[in-house]
Amino acid sequence: MPKTDPASSSPSGAAAPLVRARGVTRSLGGRTVLDDVSLEVSRGEVVVLVGPSGAGKTTLLRTINHLESIDRGEITVAGKRVGYVEGADGKVRSAPKRVLAKQRQDIGFVFQHFNLFPHMTVAENVWHGPVRVLKAPKAEAVAQAQALLARVGLADKADVRPNKLSGGQQQRVAIARALAMQPKLMLFDEPTSALDPEMIGEVLDVMKELAREHMTMIVVTHEMGFAREVADRIVVMDAGAVIESAPPAELFANPQHPRTRSFLSKIL
Amino acid sequence: MTFDWSFFWSNLLTPRGPFLQGLALTIIISIAAMVLALIIGLVIALMRRSAFLPFRMFASFYIWLIRGTPLLVQLVLIYTGFAAAGIFRFSDIDLPGLLIKAAVQAAIVGLVINESAYISEIVRSGLDSVPPGQSEAAMTLGMTGASAMRWVIVPQALRIMVPPLGNSFNGLMKSTSILSVIGVSEMFLVTQSISAATFRTFEIFAVVAIYYLVLTTVWTVIQAWIEGRLNRMVGIDATPSVVGRLFGGRAAGPVLNPADAK
Ligand SMILES: Nc1ncnc2c1ncn2[C@@H]1O[C@H](COP(=O)(O)OP(=O)(O)O)[C@@H](O)[C@H]1O
Ligand SMILES: [Mg+2]
Numbered sequence: 001m002p003k004t005d006p007a008s009s010s011p012s013g014a015a016a017p018l019v020r021a022r023g024v025t026r027s028l029g030g031r032t033v034l035d036d037v038s039l040e041v042s043r044g045e046v047v048v049l050v051g052p053s054g055a056g057k058t059t060l061l062r063t064i065n066h067l068e069s070i071d072r073g074e075i076t077v078a079g080k081r082v083g084y085v086e087g088a089d090g091k092v093r094s095a096p097k098r099v100l101a102k103q104r105q106d107i108g109f110v111f112q113h114f115n116l117f118p119h120m121t122v123a124e125n126v127w128h129g130p131v132r133v134l135k136a137p138k139a140e141a142v143a144q145a146q147a148l149l150a151r152v153g154l155a156d157k158a159d160v161r162p163n164k165l166s167g168g169q170q171q172r173v174a175i176a177r178a179l180a181m182q183p184k185l186m187l188f189d190e191p192t193s194a195l196d197p198e199m200i201g202e203v204l205d206v207m208k209e210l211a212r213e214h215m216t217m218i219v220v221t222h223e224m225g226f227a228r229e230v231a232d233r234i235v236v237m238d239a240g241a242v243i244e245s246a247p248p249a250e251l252f253a254n255p256q257h258p259r260t261r262s263f264l265s266k267i268l
Numbered sequence: 269m270t271f272d273w274s275f276f277w278s279n280l281l282t283p284r285g286p287f288l289q290g291l292a293l294t295i296i297i298s299i300a301a302m303v304l305a306l307i308i309g310l311v312i313a314l315m316r317r318s319a320f321l322p323f324r325m326f327a328s329f330y331i332w333l334i335r336g337t338p339l340l341v342q343l344v345l346i347y348t349g350f351a352a353a354g355i356f357r358f359s360d361i362d363l364p365g366l367l368i369k370a371a372v373q374a375a376i377v378g379l380v381i382n383e384s385a386y387i388s389e390i391v392r393s394g395l396d397s398v399p400p401g402q403s404e405a406a407m408t409l410g411m412t413g414a415s416a417m418r419w420v421i422v423p424q425a426l427r428i429m430v431p432p433l434g435n436s437f438n439g440l441m442k443s444t445s446i447l448s449v450i451g452v453s454e455m456f457l458v459t460q461s462i463s464a465a466t467f468r469t470f471e472i473f474a475v476v477a478i479y480y481l482v483l484t485t486v487w488t489v490i491q492a493w494i495e496g497r498l499n500r501m502v503g504i505d506a507t508p509s510v511v512g513r514l515f516g517g518r519a520a521g522p523v524l525n526p527a528d529a530k
Contacts, residue, residue, distance in 0.1 A: 067404055097412055105410035115405035118502045119423045129409035132419055161503025181409060 016079060018043045018185060018216050024063060024073035033059045035240040036073070041185075044214040048227040048248075051237035052263055057220045060237070061187050064218070065107040066100055077107060078184060105133060108178030108186040112194050114170045116162040122173050123149065123158035126180045134181065141180070148176040152206050168199025172206055179210075186210065188219040222267050228252070236260045276471040279462075280478060290458035291479060297372065297454065298441045301379035305440075306433075308380060309387030316392055327388070334385035340446055342382055347374035347450045375447045375454075383440055387433065394429035395421060427498040434491035438484050445480075455479060488514055 019041040026034040033056045041047050049057050062068035064075055066083030075082050082103050085095045095103075117125050126145035130136040136144075149155050152172040154165075162170055171191055178186060188207065192200040204226050211217060211230040221227065227234055228248045236244040236257065243257045252268070255261045279287070315327040334342070347370075351357040358370035358377075398421050406416035445456035459476040463469045492513060499505075 065408060067407065101407070101410045101412045103410075104408055107408070109405075109408035111401060111405065113401060115399075115401040117402065117405070117420055117424075119427075128419065129411075132415060133410045163503045178408070 017041055018045075019064060019075070019077050019218070021060075021064070021075045022073055024060070024070050024075060026059060026063060026068065026070050028059070033240050034063065034070070037237075037240070037242055038073075039235060039242060039245075041216060041218060043184075043216055045232045046211045046215075046217045046219065046230050048231040048234045049218060049220045049237060050222065050227070050234060050263070050267075055237040056240040057237055058189050061109075061189050061218060061220055064185075064187060065104050065109055067109075069094075077103065082107075101133075105129075105181050106184045108181060108183035110171070110174050110178055110186065110188045110191050112190040114162075114167075114174045114194075116170055116174055116177070118162055121159050121161060122154065122165070125162065125173055126176050129177065129181050145176070145180060148179055149173070151209075152176050153202070166199060167195045168202045171195065171199075171203045175203075175206055175210075184216060186215055186217045188217065188221065190220050190222075192221065192223060224252075224268055236263065238263070272468055272471050275466070275468050276474060279472060279475045283475075284462070286453070286458050287455065287462065290453055290455035293372070293452070294441065294444045294454040294456075295483070297375055297379065297444055297447070297452070298437070301376050301383060302437050302440055304376070304380045305383035305387050308384035310391055312384060312388035313391035313395065316388065317395065331385045331388060334382055339378070339382045339443060340449065343375070343378040343446065343450055346378045346381075347371065369452075371447075371450050371452045374450060375444075375452045379440065379443065379447075382443075383436060386436060390429055390432045390436065391425070394425035397428045398424045424502070427495075427502060430491070430495055430498055434487070434494075437491075438487055441483050441487065442480060485514065 017040040019039070021037060021039045024034050024037040025032065035056075037056070037060060039047075039060070049060070051057055059068055063070050064077065064082065066075075069083065074084075080103065081092075081095070083095050083100050084092050085099070086092050116122075117128070120128060123142065123145050126148055127138070127141040130141040130144065131138050146155065146158060149158055152175060154169060154172055154176070157165060157169065157173075162173065165173065175191075191207070192203050195203065200223065204223060207217070207219065208226070208230050219226075219231075231248050233245055234248050234251045235242055236251075236259075238257075238259050244251070244255065244260045246256075251260070252264065255264055283291070312327045312330060315323040316331075318324055318327075347358065358374045360370050361368040361373065402420050402424065403413075403416050406420040411419070444452075444454050447454050448457035448460060451457070455476060459472055462472045466472065
């Protein structure tokens with residue numbers, strides 16, 4: 001069954017952003033963690049999200065595939081609200097579980113701590129989604145998994161358990177697992193910050209290659225070398241709000257917001 | 269009175285027919301009760317985790333009620349008490365080739381109710397032991413809650429659940445001796461009647477003790493095999509040996525990070 005894409009089939013589809021967040025507000029434990037956040041990401045764009053710890057970067061990323069619900073505002077991916085449906089009466093309700101699950105198939109998520117399935121081999125981790133969720137023929141999915149593992153440089157690790165791999169290798173498997181669903185969008189939450197320094201490069205290399213292939217990506221990271229090299233835009237968050245957004249060269253040369261300046265001075 | 273060795277050996281090595289039937293009934297009741305208790309325990313555990321408040325309240329009430337009263341009292345209430353009060357009376361079920369006595373039904377129902385309350389807590393803590401990142405990872409792949417349960421949560425929870433569930437089954441096999449009070453002719457009741465008929469009390473109880481030991485030991489071996497398989501499923505190679513677990517206690521649990529064990 002071909003995936004239909006309402007945004008691209010609508011007249012204005014080609015120009016419409018893949019991700020559009022408007023006025024997103026979310027409180028957690030009595031604190032406003034996201035305060036009226038708006039963000040647009042075009043197809044093929046690579047956005048790096050930075051900001052001090054506690055700024056709300058993880059929370060924003062999680063609202064995009066509805067791992068976290070929102071109190072106010074609206075998030076659409078490919079023109080459709082994620083996790084919510086608007087009824088005929090104009091009221092917004094939670095989307096049925098199956099609808100949400102279907103939407104998430106198009107959104108890959110890479111966690112800081114990998115979250116690989118420890119009871120499956122590396123290859124099973126990668127083909128499980130296509131087989132169980134997309135109902136792809138097993139032989140095809142296994143072949144695709146093998147190809148993806150080769151792409152992230154782990155063809156020889158297909159049959160081992162994740163706990164036998166280094167952190168960098170586990171994160172590359174996690175990326176392959178997400179890619180196996182052939183997502184339209186990839187979200188990365190500090191994919192290298194749990195890794196030993198010597199393993200960061202191998203993970204960033206995989207992500208750089210994805211960026212070159214025009215995958216739409218939102219990446220929370222403090223790796224400014226990576227941002228400078230592949231980001232189309234850097235978005236700076238602070239205290240639950242987006243305070244600045246600019247291409248890397250521009251942002252590094254001429255940060256506008258004083259808190260961007262103080263943040264950059266700490267990490268550059 | 270001296271220990272009658274020939275009585276002991278003949279009853280141990282060539283048990284009488286009724287004793288063997290009692291042994292068979294003990295095994296059948298244990299397995300039937302455990303299987304049903306696993307199913308009901310899982311249902312109660314899921315109710316306890318449900319978003320629907322009445323389910324959670326019912327599950328908590330059930331666990332509180334069952335764990336707060338002795339099995340012996342529950343059995344007598346179910347079999348004798350309910351009948352006396354005119355609430356419910358078990359009667360023999362006569363299927364072609366299979367007669368299930370009223371007392372046996374009551375025994376299984378009683379054991380299932382009792383055991384399921386404990387099992388539901390084991391299942392719940394097993395499910396809780398799987399880190400939330402696992403179901404989040406499953407959801408980001410587009411799995412529904414049920415599918416994440418089936419493929420991601422339960423397989424990992426099993427590894428945590430099997431040791432305490434195995435202990436439960438071990439306890440359940442021994443608890444069947446209580447069924448003698450409602451007249452189920454399991455191994456213990458048969459032993460009592462042999463004792464009453466022969467006055468060889470010490471000898472025959474020594475025999476039955478050995479039979480219970482054989483049952484629980486066989487189960488320990490089976491359980492070790494299951495645990496080993498589940499550990500290998502998550503890439504853990506080291507499992508305590510059967511001899512170690514029979515005589516060395518359970519101090520050496522499975523090692524999650526093999527590097528730490530060296
Ligand atoms: N479940 C939660 N309950 C209460 N506070 C939370 C929760 N999750 C996050 N927060 C708070 O929200 C703020 C933003 O968190 P997060 O999005 O993780 O920031 P970042 O990823 O930018 O470091 C932090 O102050 C954090 O303590
Ligand atoms: Mg974070």
